[in-house]
Amino acid sequence: MLVSTIELFTRARRADHLGIKGAEQLSLDWPAMISRKDEIVASWSKSKNATPGNLGIPALRGHATFAGPHEVTVDGRNYSGDKFVIATGSKPARPLIPGAEHAITSDELLHLKEQPKRLVVIGGGFIGLEFGFALARAGTKVTLLQSGLQIGPALDHDIRNALLECANEAGMTIKTNVKVTKIESDRTVEAEIDGRKEKFYTDQVLLATGRPSNVESMKPERANIDLDHGAVKVNEYLQSVSATHVYAAGDAAGKHQHSPVAWYEGPIAAHNALKGDVRKVDFSVFPSAIFTIPAIGQVGLTEEEALKRGLKMKTSKLPYEYNPAAGVRDETEGLVKIVYEEATDKILGVHVIGAHAEDIIQIAAVAIKGGLKKSEVGAMHYVFPTFGGAIFDTMAV
Known part of the structure; x- marks a missing residue:
């Protein structure tokens, strides 16, 4: 939602030569943009939360942990089941950097009441790139620090080169082969780049180093559920390879961390849990x-x-x-x-x-x-x- 607003703002500001006068006078109302985002998310959440009841499915709200292979505990009460589908999503990672508590995650950035004038982004994957570009286009001075030798490591090299040109045009500063060593209480970022020590002064530091699955907080070992990089290790039916009565979807299965993947995998996991292992996931064509x-x-x-x-x-x-x-x-x-x-x-x-x-x-x-x-x-x-x-x-x- 922020991206769509900022994208429109970016186009409008350079529309003067298209015959639209006064474009250079436009400004971005950050609090209003965040407020609109909150309203839309609340509307979606309300609709989503009502779905189980509309389908006649009882819904319990609380933190669930496994008490055994066929039993979970939710807020002190135990519930048993023959089959389980885990779809618990993920959370922003907090890397083991001294002073990481002085930085914010992508979740927290989406609730900032004021637009930062300067932002250091730690991480050059899709999360760091998306937020980095959005804030840069909105007028924030953005510096992106990537530990690897290149940003967007999964991108085709021609696309990456074009992206770097766009980043330069947007006013972003991108540094690669960076080891962040410390984040000071005033949010100054200390780093080593090719053996040189550098400091980056900023108003906010964004941690964009991935999103690990939430499964581990459910005590999966009590149900004999094997994990792979923190997510349930599943087969092509989204079935746990070690606990065959358990299925997982989305970030809980950990294959591809994209919202549409969760929407695709959720019905497959539920169908297989209820009807037997019939439907397989197919990522042979994965846009x-x-x-x-x-x-x-x-x-x-x-x-x-x-x-x-x-x-x-x-x-x-x-x-x-x-x-x-x-x-x-x-x-x-x-x-x-x-x-x-x-x-x-x-x-x-x-x-x-x-x-x-x-x-x-x-x-x-x-x-x-x-x-x-x-x-x-x-x-x-x-x-x-x-x-x-x-x-x-x-x-x-």
């Missing part, structure tokens, strides 16, 4: 998005992954500036990249950075799922002018 500004959408193999598998592949690339819709709307930052098998024309992966990437990547996902060849997609008629047309045009290259 995902990172809501930076501009956004990133990706599905399938990166160029690097295809090469590691020994595939003889080729790529097609088309900058957003060649997309008429992007030109009309003055959103020409971006790139579409297709990875395909040379001999068969099979689409191996599609990667997009640019406006509406999170939407247009789904065209590519359907094409891959349907087994369409690159040339077949490139020969299709499409609605013009649209951002989605960038996929078809790149397939035709």
Whole structure:
């Protein structure tokens, strides 16, 4: 929600040359934006909390822990069951950095009453990138510190390079190969970069180093539930490999930490728990998005992954500036990249950075799922002018 508001704010501020006067006078009302976010979340929560009752399902609210293989305790009372589905989500990680208590997590940032003028983000994965871009576009001076050699390690290299250009344009400072050694009480961040000691002065420090599963707080060992990196170790039916009466979904299963994955896995886990192991999870085609500004959408193999598998592949690339819709709307930052098998024309992966990437990547996902060849997609008629047309045009290259 913050991203959508800030994205609109960013576009509006640079709309002066489109004939919209006074754009440079616009300002962002941070408290109003946070208040609107709270109202929307409260509305969603109210609807979600009412669902069990509407379906005639009793709902208990409290913290559950296993008392045995078939028994849980909720606020001092024991309840037994034949089958269990664990869908307890995750929580922001707090790394073992001296002074980490002086920093905030993504959950806490979403409740800040004032926009920080300066922000240091520790972590260069999708959480750090999303919040870093949002705050930078909103006018905060953002410095992102990444422990690895590159941000977004799962990104295709061409998309990452384009993202770095966008970060520079947004005024972000990105440092890699960073070891954060301490966070002072005044939030000064001390770090080592390539053997040099540096200090970063800031108003807030955001910890964006991952989200571990909440399963461990349930005492899963009492039910003989094996964990893998803190999540339930499951098979293709989302069934615990060590406690076959237990199923898990979403972050509790730990395979892919995305909200749509939880929505996809939840019904499968429940169905298998009630009806037997019939439905398998299928992530053979797995589109995902990172809501930076501009956004990133990706599905399938990166160029690097295809090469590691020994595939003889080729790529097609088309900058957003060649997309008429992007030109009309003055959103020409971006790139579409297709990875395909040379001999068969099979689409191996599609990667997009640019406006509406999170939407247009789904065209590519359907094409891959349907087994369409690159040339077949490139020969299709499409609605013009649209951002989605960038996929078809790149397939035709």
